[in-house]
Amino acid sequence: MLRTLVVYDSKYGSTEETARQLALILGPARSVRVDQFVSDPGKFELVILGGPIYKGVISPAIWNFVRDNLDWLKGRHVALFCTCLSQEDGEVNLERIRSVIGPSVLLQRTLGGRMLIEKLDGKDLLGMESFCKRKGYAFQDIDTLAREDVVNLGLAIKQVRDSLSRPMAKADLLSLIESFLASHTTCTLASGHGCRVRATPIEYSYRKGSLYLLSEGGEKFAHILLNEQVSVAVYDPYQSMSEVAGLQISGKAALVSSSEPDFWEVLRWKGLSRERISSLPISLNLIRIRIERAELLYARLKARGEEISQTLIFEHGDEAQA
Numbered sequence: 570m571l572r573t574l575v576v577y578d579s580k581y582g583s584t585e586e587t588a589r590q591l592a593l594i595l596g597p598a599r600s601v602r603v604d605q606f607v608s609d610p611g612k613f614e615l616v617i618l619g620g621p622i623y624k625g626v627i628s629p630a631i632w633n634f635v636r637d638n639l640d641w642l643k644g645r646h647v648a649l650f651c652t653c654l655s656q657e658d659g660e661v662n663l664e665r666i667r668s669v670i671g672p673s674v675l676l677q678r679t680l681g682g683r684m685l686i687e688k689l690d691g692k693d694l695l696g697m698e699s700f701c702k703r704k705g706y707a708f709q710d711i712d713t714l715a716r717e718d719v720v721n722l723g724l725a726i727k728q729v730r731d732s733l734s735r736p737m738a739k740a741d742l743l744s745l746i747e748s749f750l751a752s753h754t755t756c757t758l759a760s761g762h763g764c765r766v767r768a769t770p771i772e773y774s775y776r777k778g779s780l781y782l783l784s785e786g787g788e789k790f791a792h793i794l795l796n797e798q799v800s801v802a803v804y805d806p807y808q809s810m811s812e813v814a815g816l817q818i819s820g821k822a823a824l825v826s827s828s829e830p831d832f833w834e835v836l837r838w839k840g841l842s843r844e845r846i847s848s849l850p851i852s853l854n855l856i857r858i859r860i861e862r863a864e865l866l867y868a869r870l871k872a873r874g875e876e877i878s879q880t881l882i883f884e885h886g887d888e889a890q891a
Contacts (some may be wrong), residue, residue, distance in 0.1 A: 570878040571646070571730050573598035574613035576606055578620040578628040580693075583683040584652045587719050588619055591650075594723030595730065603630045606638075615646045615730050618666070621682070622653035623693065624700045627662040635669060642670050646733060648726050649677040652714055654684060655704060675729050678722050681713030734876045742881050746863050749816055750775040750803060758782065758856075759800040760792035760822070767792060773801075774838055778883050780818070780858040781825075781835045785851055790824075797821045799858060811868050819862040820883075825855040859883070 573595040579585035579602070592600040595617075603620075620631035635642065649666055653659040659679030667674045686709065689697060701708045736742070758769045769789050774781045780801060784790075793799065799822045804815030825832045832855050836846060846853060860883045870877045 570597065570876065571614040571733060572612060573615040573617060573726075573730065574609065575600040575617040575619065576603055576634065577601075577618075578603045578630040578634075580621060580623075580628075581683070581685070581688055583714055584619055584621045587650070587652060587680060587714070588617075590716070590719050591617060591619075591723045591726070594720065595727055603628075603634045606634070609641065613645070614733075615648070615726075616642060617648045617650065617726065618642075619650040619652070622651050622655070622658050622662055624696050625655065625658045627651055627666070631666070635666060639670070643673050645673060646675055646730070647673045648675055648729070650680055650722060652680050652682045654682040654700075654706065654711055654713065676726060678725070680718050680722065681715055682711070683714045684711045686710055731878075731880060734878065737870075737875055737879055739881070742865070742879050745867070745879075746816065746865055746881060747775065749814070749865070749867075750780075753803050755803075756780070756782075757802045758789060759802070760789045760796070762792050762796040765792065773803075774835060776835075776838075778860050780820070780860065781831075781838075782856040782858070783835070783839065784854050784856065786854060790854070793822045793824070793856065797823065801858060813866060813868045815866050817864040817866075818858070818860055820858045820860045822856050822858045825857050831855070831857065 573592070575588045575592045575595075575598060577584050577588035577600065579588070585600075585602070588600040592598040595615075599613075618631065618634070620628035622628075647670055649663045651659045651663055653662075656679050663677040663679060667677055684697060686694070686697075698708050700706075737745075754772055755770060756773050758771050760767055760769070767788050769787070771782050771784065799820060801818040801820070802815065803818070805812070807813065825835070827833075833843060835855055836843070836853075863881045863883065865879045865881070866877060867879070868877050870879070
């Protein structure tokens with residue numbers, strides 16, 4: 570898994586807040602103010618560079634950092650962001666930085682900004698008043714920096730970053746994931762809708778790209794009825810970082826009716842007869858989760874010369890690709 574360094578400049582705190590949130594999403598990561606950056610002895614493969622824009626210009630400290638570390642940046646994967654009141658100004662500034670760094674820049678994005686008049690120092694107070702007048706903005710408190718936009722940026726960078734990792738051969742990864750699932754019997758099923766969420770420990774069976782879970786019922790069904798997207802975790806008990814092993818699964822859940830062949834087939838796998846089920850005083854319900862994405866964290870892959878974090882995309886329940 571590639572390690573990420575977020576280098577930022579911030580005067581009133583908005584860009585610092587954004588940088589720290591990005592580092593949380595992109596872990597393993599670290600955020601550091603541009604004036605506290607010393608050197609990087611090869612520890613980070615991805616660098617995110619961000620700064621605020623005042624009066625139409627990005628922080629000079631960002632330009633100084635680019636100038637002083639240009640060769641280092643060109644040898645890394647880079648993403649750029651800025652916080653600003655004017656989208657147009659942000660895009661112009663980021664494009665200028667991108668033109669200097671070159672093709673190392675994989676992604677750039679302009680985020681909203683925040684201006685609280687009572688916090689502006691004397692110089693910025695006059696400058697921002699003039700800026701707002703020039704742009705046609707009312708000179709008042711402004712906050713267009715949305716946390717959702719920051720999160721979406723973090724996830725977009727994560728997607729690009731993860732695509733840079735060297736994947737295992739598809740067939741080998743599928744075999745490893747299926748062996749891992751076959752060697753376990755219990756998972757944590759995460760379901761939710763709106764502000765309601767639930768994590769349920771539950772037994773499962775795996776067959777051909779799908780998980781099957783048998784249940785008497787419960788709150789998880791309230792969520793599944795309204796939101797078919799679920800997540801599942803299967804993992805070994807933690808012993809050490811050199812032995813860590815876990816699987817995160819995303820997929821779509823559906824209820825399997827007793828009129829479907831799958832229902833009785835799964836019961837047969839579990840050694841439950843039709844007669845036994847029919848004699849129960851309550852109904853048993855079967856959930857099928859068609860796996861869409863499986864993310865494996867398997868420390869033992871390091872000894873095989875592979876990345877310990879691997880992702881497999883499942884197609885139509887029984888085909889997969891790295």
